[in-house]
Amino acid sequence: MANDAVLVVGGGPAGLEAARGAADLGARVVLVEERDHLGGTPIFERYAALTHGFQDAEEVMERLTREVTTHPNVQVRLLTRVVGCEGSAGDFRVRLAKVGDGTSETVHVGSIVVATGFQHFDPGRETQVYGYYEYPDVITLVEAEAMLKAKRFVRPSTGQPPERVCFIQCVGSRDRQIGNEYCSKVCCGIASKQAIEIRQQVPNCKVYIFYIDMRMYGYWENEIYWPAQEQYKVQYIKGIATEIIQKGDKLLVRGEDTTLGRPMEVLMDMVILSVGMEPSKGTREVARVLGLKQNKYGFIEVPHEGLDPVATSVPGIFVAGAAAGPKDLDDTLSMAGAAAMKAVATVRRAAASPAG
Amino acid sequence: MPKPGLDKVDRIYEKDVAVLEGMDISGHWNRMFEQRVVWDYSTDVLERITGLPGGESLGWCYQCGKCVPVCPVDVVGDYGPRKVYRKAQLGIDLLRDPDLWLCTTCMNCLRVCPKEVNMIEIMPAAREVAVQEGRVPPELQKVFENTARYGNPMGESPRKRAEWVKEAGVPVTVLPLDPRPVDVLWYVGSYPSYHPRGKDAARAMARVFHALGVDYGILGHEEKEDGDSIRLAGEKGLFEVLAEANIRTFRKYTFNRIVVTGPHEYNAFKNFYPRYGGSFDVLHYTQFLAPFLPRLREMFVKELPYTVTFHDPCYLGRHHGEYDAPRRLLQAIPGLRLVEMPRCRENGYCCGGGGGGMWLDGFSRDYLRERLSDRRVREAVETGAEILAVCCPYEVSRFEDSVKATGNDGKLVVRDIIELLDEALGSPRAT
Numbered sequence: 001m002a003n004d005a006v007l008v009v010g011g012g013p014a015g016l017e018a019a020r021g022a023a024d025l026g027a028r029v030v031l032v033e034e035r036d037h038l039g040g041t042p043i044f045e046r047y048a049a050l051t052h053g054f055q056d057a058e059e060v061m062e063r064l065t066r067e068v069t070t071h072p073n074v075q076v077r078l079l080t081r082v083v084g085c086e087g088s089a090g091d092f093r094v095r096l097a098k099v100g101d102g103t104s105e106t107v108h109v110g111s112i113v114v115a116t117g118f119q120h121f122d123p124g125r126e127t128q129v130y131g132y133y134e135y136p137d138v139i140t141l142v143e144a145e146a147m148l149k150a151k152r153f154v155r156p157s158t159g160q161p162p163e164r165v166c167f168i169q170c171v172g173s174r175d176r177q178i179g180n181e182y183c184s185k186v187c188c189g190i191a192s193k194q195a196i197e198i199r200q201q202v203p204n205c206k207v208y209i210f211y212i213d214m215r216m217y218g219y220w221e222n223e224i225y226w227p228a229q230e231q232y233k234v235q236y237i238k239g240i241a242t243e244i245i246q247k248g249d250k251l252l253v254r255g256e257d258t259t260l261g262r263p264m265e266v267l268m269d270m271v272i273l274s275v276g277m278e279p280s281k282g283t284r285e286v287a288r289v290l291g292l293k294q295n296k297y298g299f300i301e302v303p304h305e306g307l308d309p310v311a312t313s314v315p316g317i318f319v320a321g322a323a324a325g326p327k328d329l330d331d332t333l334s335m336a337g338a339a340a341m342k343a344v345a346t347v348r349r350a351a352a353s354p355a356g
Numbered sequence: 357m358p359k360p361g362l363d364k365v366d367r368i369y370e371k372d373v374a375v376l377e378g379m380d381i382s383g384h385w386n387r388m389f390e391q392r393v394v395w396d397y398s399t400d401v402l403e404r405i406t407g408l409p410g411g412e413s414l415g416w417c418y419q420c421g422k423c424v425p426v427c428p429v430d431v432v433g434d435y436g437p438r439k440v441y442r443k444a445q446l447g448i449d450l451l452r453d454p455d456l457w458l459c460t461t462c463m464n465c466l467r468v469c470p471k472e473v474n475m476i477e478i479m480p481a482a483r484e485v486a487v488q489e490g491r492v493p494p495e496l497q498k499v500f501e502n503t504a505r506y507g508n509p510m511g512e513s514p515r516k517r518a519e520w521v522k523e524a525g526v527p528v529t530v531l532p533l534d535p536r537p538v539d540v541l542w543y544v545g546s547y548p549s550y551h552p553r554g555k556d557a558a559r560a561m562a563r564v565f566h567a568l569g570v571d572y573g574i575l576g577h578e579e580k581e582d583g584d585s586i587r588l589a590g591e592k593g594l595f596e597v598l599a600e601a602n603i604r605t606f607r608k609y610t611f612n613r614i615v616v617t618g619p620h621e622y623n624a625f626k627n628f629y630p631r632y633g634g635s636f637d638v639l640h641y642t643q644f645l646a647p648f649l650p651r652l653r654e655m656f657v658k659e660l661p662y663t664v665t666f667h668d669p670c671y672l673g674r675h676h677g678e679y680d681a682p683r684r685l686l687q688a689i690p691g692l693r694l695v696e697m698p699r700c701r702e703n704g705y706c707c708g709g710g711g712g713g714m715w716l717d718g719f720s721r722d723y724l725r726e727r728l729s730d731r732r733v734r735e736a737v738e739t740g741a742e743i744l745a746v747c748c749p750y751e752v753s754r755f756e757d758s759v760k761a762t763g764n765d766g767k768l769v770v771r772d773i774i775e776l777l778d779e780a781l782g783s784p785r786a787t
Contacts, residue, residue: 206399226471230416233406235397235445238419257394259419259442264394 003091004351005030006343007109009082009286012040013329014321014336015115016064021340022113023073027347030107031068032080032096034282038065041117045142048149050329051186051193052223057149085112085290089316090350110347111316112290113339114300116282118322121172121180121275129243130168130273137162137251137268138244140171140275141190148197153205155270157249162269165198166208166253167191168241173276173326174212180297184276185326189220191274192228199232208235208266210255239264244271276326283323290317299325310339316346398447405450410481416471417441423465423473428706429458432731433724437465437475451486454723457493461588461711462670467702476588479711483590492590493719496712500591503598507580508546509715518576520548520555525783526566529573537610540565540572540644543625545617546581547749553756553770554749560778561617561641567655567781568648572615578605582616584624584671589712596632599624603634613637615644617774618749619671620710626676640672642681642747642773649688657782659691664776665741666694667732667755668704669748682747685773689780695739697732705732709750729758737764747773 006022008015011033019031037043039061042050047057068074077096083104084095090110097104120142124132132138136156147153155162169191173184188211195207214236216225228234241255241264250267257264279298287294293301293313300319303311310318318339321332367390374386406415417438424436435458440450450456459479466474486492492500502511521528529538542565547554565572583598606614614636616622625638645652664686672678679701686694699705706713708728713720717727733755736744744755755770 208397225418226416229418233399233403233415235399236418237397237445260394260446262392262394266394266396 003108003110004028004347005107005109006340006347007032007082007092007094007107007112008115009112010040010115010117010282010321010323011035011038011065011076011078012115012117012321013042013061013064014117014323014332014339015040015113016061016068017333017336018113018115018320018340018343019068019074020064020071021337022344023068023071025340025344027073027344029071029074030109031074031076032082033076033078034081034099036079038068038076038078041119045120046146046149048145048197049193051189052220052330054193082286082289089314089346092316110350111318111343113318113320113336113343114283114286114290114292114312114323115320115336115339116286116323117280118277118283118326119280121184121278123171123273123275130171130241130271131244131246132273135244135246135251135271137270138273139270140273141167141187141194142275144194144198144272145190148194148201151201153198153201161202162205164206164208164268165270165272166210166241166266166268167195167272167274168253169209169211169214169274170240171273171275172278180276180278182297182326183215185215185217186328187274187276188215189224189328191272192216192220192224192234194272195234196224196228196232199234206235207232208237208268210237210240210253212238212240237264241271277322279323286323290314292317292319295325297325299323308342310335310342318342394446396447397445399445401444401447401449402441405444405478405482408481408485410474410477413472413474414441414444414478417473418471420470422468422470426464426468426703428460428462428464428708428728428731429724431705432726432728433458435459435723437469437473440475440478441473450482451489452491454719456482456486457496457712457716457719458723459711460670460706460708460713460728462706463674464670464703464706467674480588480590480592483588483712484592485590487590493716495718496589496715499715500586500589500594503581503583503586504594507598507601508550509581509586510546510550512550514577514580517544517549517579518574520558521562521574524559524562526563528562530576531573531609532576532578534573535609536573538571538573539612540570541606541609541611541614542572542574543582543614543616543621544574544579545621545749547753548617549579551749551753553752557617557749557752557772557774560772560774560783563778563783564645564774564781568645568651573609573611575605575609578608580605582621582624584620584628585710585712585714587624587628588710589715595628599629599632599634603629603632606634606636613639615639615641617641619669619675620748620750623671623675640676640678640681640747642672642685643678645777646681646684649684652685652777652781653688656688656690656780658780660689660776660780661691662743663693663695663739663741664743664745665697665736665739666700666745666773667697667707667736667751668700669746669751670704670706670710672747673701673704682745682773685777686745689776692776692780695741697735697739699735705735707732707748707751707754709748709754714750714754727754727758727761729754730762733758733762733764733768737762737768742767742769743776744768744770745773745776746770 239258320339430436548558583595587595
């Protein structure tokens with residue numbers, strides 16, 4: 001394969017959009033995905049409605065996937081990992097290995113887009129105060145999302161619809177002890193979106209959100225937060241809970257109501273932990289293989305020189321989506337477009353000056 | 357206060373003097389402990405209030421707290437619009453809480469509210485339920501009964517409604533006695549008809565109208581309370597009866613426009629009577645008189661070398677955006693110097709009389725450190741003014757009382773703008 005091709009690593013929203021963009025610009029694209037299917041986290045974790053816009057995640061991702069897989073300029077390699085890389089901008093030789101059988105091949109590309117995404121914070125990992133691994137009715141946004149998609153939102157302990165559900169925000173984010181000092185950016189919106197979906201699917205269920213401060217930037221404020229409160233009567237309480245204690249068949253959520261300055265001890269049927277984002281295993285691995293600088297949290301570092309939000313520490317290698325840090329879908333897709341454009345430009349520039 | 361040694365207690369209430377059903381329960385006999393831990397966040401109260409027509413926006417509050425610093429009641433007590441939402445979230449029933457009667461519907465919270473939580477609609481909607489369920493402070497109940505029976509909140513005889521005319525010193529056309537077509541139907545209002553100081557303003561108005569050659573008439577004993585504050589206090593049914601009666605009376609006569617003495621009538625006739633089929637051109641008297649200023653300037657014969665400060669009525673200013681007409685009239689008076697209080701115009705401080713507050717001073721006393729009117733009088737005195745000018749009939753009585761209550765007798769005089777105009781026109785009867 002000649003060096004006029006672009007390698008895209010990762011088949012989620014960022015990778016698919018980068019592949020489609022580069023292919024539409026006329027470049028040949030090799031799209032590598034470690035899993036046996038495209039669609040990334042929204043498909044793997046069975047997301048319900050997307051934030052924002054409330055479109056069905058599966059439909060949207062299928063449409064995007066189809067546009068990529070049917071594109072004549074794109075070759076898709078599923079169950080494939082990047083295991084080695086040599087060369088520089090305009091002239092990379094990347095070694096790909098098949099997951100399972102160990103067979104490998106080397107592709108010759110001019111530029112690379114890394115779109116290896118994030119993984120959800122594991123709330124049982126370092127702190128056990130919320131009892132995630134002890135209480136079946138303490139779940140995460142991820143599990144709630146899958147239940148909402150299945151249209152069967154029930155207490156895991158009983159299989160019955162809950163009457164009282166609360167979200168606890170900032171789980172695994174904004175926390176020096178855990179090491180994740182950043183805000184994961186999307187959880188306020190996703191919790192509020194799920195709160196709306198719960199109220200739609202289980203109208204008798206009361207929904208509470210315990211928060212430090214609601215971070216509903218841009219249109220999420222008027223499209224998600226305001227309807228959640230005004231139309232769906234979701235109760236927002238300032239102050240996140242410290243601990244959860246089993247009390248009979250309920251969960252006692254203990255914390256402080258900070259605007260009253262009084263302790264709160266409220267019973268819930270279910271608690272949903274609003275877990276944040278961490279770099280995926282794939283992101284850490286690809287950064288190491290490609291020699292990309294990572295920030296202290298393990299995300300791929302964007303040098304932020306010259307207003308280039310898709311640059312990495314290696315010229316000719318670009319990053320899109322949550323591999324570079326917490327991102328919503330709008331940010332992810334915008335980055336993917338920019339990365340595709342820069343990747344194709346790198347290829348073209350190399351072709352115009354064969355010496356470079 | 358003794359320490360109870362209970363770590364779950366937030367607040368301890370104890371009245372030094374308390375009598376319950378004839379039994380003295382002063383001191384520790386009436387001690388009550390407030391639960392410290394929040395056990396639940398109920399949505400029942402919020403659902404009930406937001407389910408009322410007009411109550412919807414209570415559920416929109418996102419607790420920014422912008423309303424509280426501009427709430428005139430919060431300055432002297434614990435009530436604040438943001439807190440109404442918070443208390444509802446904690447399951448405290450607004451319909452049974454003193455908060456229900458403390459809001460004066462002054463609209464300063466709505467002016468600054470990013471979410472447009474509208475207490476001007478929430479409070480009457482919630483009060484209407486309390487009224488229907490028979491939970492009304494007795495002094496307000498008395499006002500409802502007086503108004504229903506006599507057509508005025510004071511319970512005065514309707515036949516005496518135009519008695520003030522006798523001492524006006526100028527002829528006044530009373531339409532039921534002389535039903536000729538007029539240019540202006542002057543709706544006098546209950547306080548200018550009956551309250552001693554209100555009557556002074558009514559007589560001054562008659563003299564100023566006469567001097568300007570205004571072709572006007574009044575309704576005499578056929579005029580009834582406009583009912584706007586009755587409606588805001590929760591007696592919507594009574595308001596409807598009053599509105600329909602007044603509209604019927606208006607229709608009996610031929611006129612081009614209505615001029616009102618008070619901003620509350622202005623609000624009723626402009627915004628609410630049309631819903632009952634009564635659409636009329638209506639002007640507050642300051643708006644009616646402002647275009648006469650060139651002539652008034654020629655007619656003024658007396659210099660009034662007073663320093664005057666002006667109190668914006670909530671229902672003329674914030675509710676209807678009229679800040680200039682009263683000021684233009686004052687500034688045209690020869691010799692008069694107008695000084696502003698820090699809280700004026702859009703941010704004017706409420707006198708406490710709106711939304712039924714006029715008839716709840718006894719009730720509010722238990723929840724406020726001082727009356728809103730007392731607070732306002734202090735602000736007026738601080739400007740160095742010797743006259744506090746007003747143009748809402750509720751205010752003369754409220755502020756005169758507060759001048760005495762705050763020990764400012766002799767330092768500050770309360771006068772309606774119309775009285776000052778009357779004096780500048782050289783009326784021998786003007787005080």
